[in-house]
Amino acid sequence: MTLRNNLDDWDLKILDIITKNARIPFKDVAKEVGISRAAVHQRVNRMVDLEVIVGSGYHINPKKVEFKTCTYIGIFLDKGGLFTEVVKELEKILEIVECHYTTGQYAIFVKVYAKDNEHLKNILSGKIQKIQGIASTETFISLEESFKRTIPVNA
Amino acid sequence: MKTDDYLEEKPAAIDQLDEKILKLITKNARIPFLEVARECGVSGAAIHQRVQRLLNIGVVHGSEFIVSPQKLGYNTCAYMGIYLDKAKYHAQVAEALRKIPEIVECHYTTGAYAIFAKIQTKTNKHLKRLIDEELQDIEGIARTETFISLEMDFKRQVPIK
Numbered sequence: 001m002t003l004r005n006n007l008d009d010w011d012l013k014i015l016d017i018i019t020k021n022a023r024i025p026f027k028d029v030a031k032e033v034g035i036s037r038a039a040v041h042q043r044v045n046r047m048v049d050l051e052v053i054v055g056s057g058y059h060i061n062p063k064k065v066e067f068k069t070c071t072y073i074g075i076f077l078d079k080g081g082l083f084t085e086v087v088k089e090l091e092k093i094l095e096i097v098e099c100h101y102t103t104g105q106y107a108i109f110v111k112v113y114a115k116d117n118e119h120l121k122n123i124l125s126g127k128i129q130k131i132q133g134i135a136s137t138e139t140f141i142s143l144e145e146s147f148k149r150t151i152p153v154n155a
Numbered sequence: 156m157k158t159d160d161y162l163e164e165k166p167a168a169i170d171q172l173d174e175k176i177l178k179l180i181t182k183n184a185r186i187p188f189l190e191v192a193r194e195c196g197v198s199g200a201a202i203h204q205r206v207q208r209l210l211n212i213g214v215v216h217g218s219e220f221i222v223s224p225q226k227l228g229y230n231t232c233a234y235m236g237i238y239l240d241k242a243k244y245h246a247q248v249a250e251a252l253r254k255i256p257e258i259v260e261c262h263y264t265t266g267a268y269a270i271f272a273k274i275q276t277k278t279n280k281h282l283k284r285l286i287d288e289e290l291q292d293i294e295g296i297a298r299t300e301t302f303i304s305l306e307m308d309f310k311r312q313v314p315i316k
Contacts, residue, residue, distance in 0.1 A: 022184030022218035056184035094314035104302035142262035
């Protein structure tokens with residue numbers, strides 16, 4: 001992979017704008033960047049093709065849809081080889097929003113949204129700990145999300 | 156301290172139509188509202204109004220194009236548990252972390268660590284430099300524990316009923 005996939009400054013400028021507001025009219029993007037609207041369309045399509053852009057969406061505020069508890073869980077496995085099967089099972093639990101295979105003491109690290117502590121307990125003991133291959137888990141409840149943002153595009 | 160300060164944020168009143176709309180617009184932010192309208196069986200104006208309301212009451216906050224960090228050269232994703240010298244440094248450390256753009260998420264957590272952060276860097280070397288030069292300079296941080304994500308298996312939003 002070459003330097004940032006051959007993205008030039010125009011591409012990065014466009015990305016910087018549309019990663020903050022996906023519904024901005026391309027006409028406005030064009031004005032801000034200083035190229036034509038057709039060029040913005042073309043560049044966005046190219047970045048979609050290159051998979052620099054992998055989708056778009058509105059952000060849900062989990063708290064407003066009743067998911068008040070955000071938790072990180074480190075998972076220990078019986079055997080490292082069980083990884084793929086365990087991930088398949090974890091993916092079925094919709095409250096798990098993120099799942100990583102990590103270095104360090106845990107084999108798998110996940111992020112979970114639950115409605116309250118009781119719901120979290122049900123997810124933990126009723127769903128996660130029932131999965132074959134999981135030895136134990138360690139839970140970190142987030143008391144406050146200090147901030148959350150996307151990677152710096154124009155750096 | 157006022158009592159409201161530690162009351163939880165109340166869930167918003169949303170109905171089935173709202174949920175249907177949310178399902179569509181959280182997967183594709185640029186979907187024409189007329190298409191959403193057709194799928195939900197209501198008018199385009201109604202969709203506009205509903206989305207505006209969801210924004211106003213804070214159920215959705217903005218939209219974005221989702222980029223692939225790898226394709227932008229961000230090849231290392233790491234989680235970091237941070238230990239503080241004293242718990243009272245929490246606010247000032249969180250403020251200092253906010254100034255480092257590579258830190259994309261920061262939480263105040265229970266458990267072994269005081270602060271838990273997510274970091275995206277271009278390379279492992281970049282991560283090392285960030286830890287050495289920027290993080291360890293922050294006053295109040297005692298030590299850090301880093302977990303590098305070798306693979307992100309999935310990432311998604313909270314389920315809408």
